Amino acid sequence: MKKKIEQLIKNAIFSAVDAGELSLFNRARDQFYVDAAKDSKHGDFASTIALVIAKPEKKSPHDIAKIIIRRIDDLDNILEKIEIAGPGFINFFIKDIAERDALYGVLNEIEVQGANYGRSDIGNGKPVQIEFVSANPTGPLHIGHGRGAAVGDSLARLLSFAGYDVKKEFYINDFGSQVESLGNSIYARYALLSSGRPHGYYVSPPHGDDFSSGPPEDAPNLYLGEYISDLAQEFKARPEFEKLSEDEKKLYCREEGIKTMLRQIEDTLSKFGVSFDEWYSERKLYDPKDNLVRAAIDELREKGLVFEEGGAVWLRTTRFGDDKDRVLIRNNGQTTYFASDIAYHRDKFLRGFKEIIDVWGADHHGYIPRMKAAIQALGHNPDEFNVLLVQLVNLMREGQPVKMSKRAGTFVTLEEVMDEVGTDACRFTFLLRRPDSHLDFDLDLVKSQSSENPVYYVQYAHARLSSVFRQAAEKGIALPPIEQVNLSRLSLPEELAIIKRLSAFPELVEKAAEAKEPHRLTYYLQELAGELHSYYFRHKFISDDLELTYARMYLVEAVQQVIKTALNLLGVNAPGSM
RNA sequence: GCGCCCGUAGCUCAGGUGGAUAGAGCAACAGCCUUCUAAGCUGUGGGCCGCAGGUUCGAGUCCUGCCGGGCGCGCCA
Incomplete structure (x- = not known):
């Protein structure tokens, strides 16, 4: 439906351009700033296109809106009316019938596509590598690693679902x-x-x-x-x-x-539900038969970016925006960690990845500029290398921070945390916030409030629906194929609102993948689960009205499917009962 | 000192790449189990979006300065 509106605007603008009412400038644009209206008073969809192009067009937004509206050719006859509001918003009111038909189409789509509903091909098969955790093998994983693992793994699932060819990798610091x-x-x-x-x-x-x-x-x-x-x-x-x-x-x-x-x-x-495609040993970089560190340094040397000073070998990273130049080989002959990293990332590109994502602890953020510089020194576009910073986790117990030090041997391991709060709660909690925000993880709180934990709220919605289906089965209700079901019986505002939300899922996947923000899924899930619970409380799904029952079964089946798909992208289970 | 991140309800945080009246959970208060799972639902209160300027039709969002907090600045990893 949104795409249709965009098309209408596009055609209208092109037609106006041909008629000389608008300048050619806008033909180059492919965005039409259409969004679902937040307030129903503003119709179903609203476009800000007139406001956006007012300046280059040297016309008032209101006039542009008028021009566009006059030229909109509603071939499919889906529009009830179009209004200009405020400074120049164009509000589209969709005919009830047209909108509902479109929504019922969404249920059809979900029924047909099942677990593939929401899958996208925006990634276009682009080979992407995501490296995360990469903890030193000198001690057990702690909760900070857990957050990195949850974010990295979930992002990998998300990108893969969005059509990227994703490989997950763990870098082993087994050298030095x-x-x-x-x-x-x-x-x-x-x-x-x-x-x-x-x-x-x-x-x-x-x-x-x-x-x-x-x-x-x-x-x-x-x-x-x-x-x-x-x-x-x-x-x-x-x-x-x-x-x-x-x-x-x-x-x-x-x-x-x-x-x-x-x-x-x-x-x-x-x-924790995390696996890797590749465990890459740092030692491999020093393998004598194809010394990748030497090869990387040689390559940089040939480009004239390496120099010697004070007995050490340096890379001129300042050429690419770094604060100062960095040492590759110390004056004692040993290579630095930075040198290993350059060789490692060079090898990532040599292996054919077109985009590289590293998930780092936020305390390493100062390392980004030199790494970006190194990527450029190797002749790559710095945009092909992205670092996702994950803030460290404050582990709390009874409101007090738990002081941890690997050296001192006082720490709580990720394993212990998982055993205490459960892996689902653990993962969901990590993905509840933006990765770069600080996170207090209070063990006692997560444990004692487990019944109020958002993860259970969402999982419960899924389990509850499973229970409904069991009930239906017990009552001998056999669901006919969806083509034979009268979906137009779904006419309650909350029913249409739920389907609308389901219809937003594919776009959410694309946007979350592009922004590399899996946490958007957790918010979506909470909203969807909330609508479902509320709907469940107000209306019986199974009733004597079979036609209505069938229609509602398809609705909630679609809800359950989307919840399951989204939970799966987070690496969280979707239980059939709780 | 320099650099990066953050500052939104009592608390913890969202706010989709600038859109119309800033949202959710928790906490607080008042209700709802003869009904497909009450791990649920309904309602109420709660805001100078750190402060001050700027950019424009329009700023929580972008720019500058300040205040406050975190982190980083090694020929360590």
Whole structure:
């Protein structure tokens, strides 16, 4: 219906241009600023086109509106009337019959397309890669990773539904000092276990088992979490481990530590409903046979963007808007994290992705300019590389923030949070707000208020409808094919309003995908669920009036389908009963 | 000091790329289970959109300055 209105305006403008009443300027435009009117006094659809083009046309909006209206050719006879209102809004009133026919058509569409209703091809098969979580394999995932996982995974689902060819990737930082520390930490614990200290503490902490005051002074770079001593004890129990030399044991601690942590991370994410197409190891970038870091630096060098100073090798990122130039190779010969990242992102493009999305913690935002600069230095359009910032989560308990430090070993893991509040509530809560807004996640609140949690409100709508269908089945109601159902029995304002909302779903998907904002879906879901609950309370769906019953069954079936589809895009379950 | 993000109801936040009278949940108060699930529904109150200018037909939305909060500014990752 909206498309039809747009077409009418377009034709009217073109006709006016041909007649010389409007300038050619507007022919180039493909937007006609049509929107569903918020207030029914303003009709069904409203266009601001006259206001928008008033300036370049050098005419008053009112005059332009008059010209357009005069030239609108309502071939399908769908318009009741057109009005000019306010400063120059053009309000379209659709004939009742025409509007209702269009709405019933939506129910048909949903019935036919099922789970594919809302699917779009705006992505046009464009290969997009989205990298998220990418936590260091030096400890368990925490709640911040959970938020990144929920946002990244949901965005991937959304983009895929909108027609993009999406691949999800996890970047493993298994090279450099972080994993070195992991290995050392485990080995140190092991050494202490072997020296007869039963708990394997590196030093005796001043307050018993409590590391919340920070790492011991004589071992500032060690991870102190309980999982470290767990790993040490686990390795110590392995026969193959005890046979190794001390040097080999250190290596073993690092390598097996990484492996074990990665396995844990993968398990947690899988439990969270998140899987990846690719786990990309940083070590791969240093593979001697095709040293990608060297290749990346060489490429940049050939472009004359690399220079040496103070014994270090630099990239001239200031050429592309960065504050200062950045080091690629330190004067001790070691490459920087930045160098790895450049090689990694270069490889992403080499693998054929046309757009790259990175989901980062907001505390890394200062890193964006240099990365954008690097992308340009490699000869790419900076728009092909987008960073989505996810604000860190404040984990609360009883209204008090839970202080967490990986080093000190005091943190609540994502796994624990999931077990406490449930994965559905967890994911939905993360997607309730814009990713870049701060989020207080109070465990006790989410737990105790679980019955008032928006996720249950939405899921309940779905479950409730399942229950209705069970009732209908019990009563022996067999739904005839939709062509044989008199949908025009759906005439209540709330029924038409619900269908209208259903009809808005495909556009919502497209807009949310374009804006990369999955949280719009959660808002839509709450609104739709609200309308459904209200409708349910006021009207019986199953009644002696079979014709009406059939029509309503198709309506609520469509509602259930859209709820299910949208929940699925969020990675949240749509239960049949609760 | 410089840079980025944020400031909307008592609280937590939406506000679709500038549109008509700024919304929702929670909290508060008053009601609704002989009815397909009360994890639900109905109603009420609540606002200087941080402040001050600017851009234009029109600003919560865009620009500038200030105030207040968060984060970042390494040859760390």
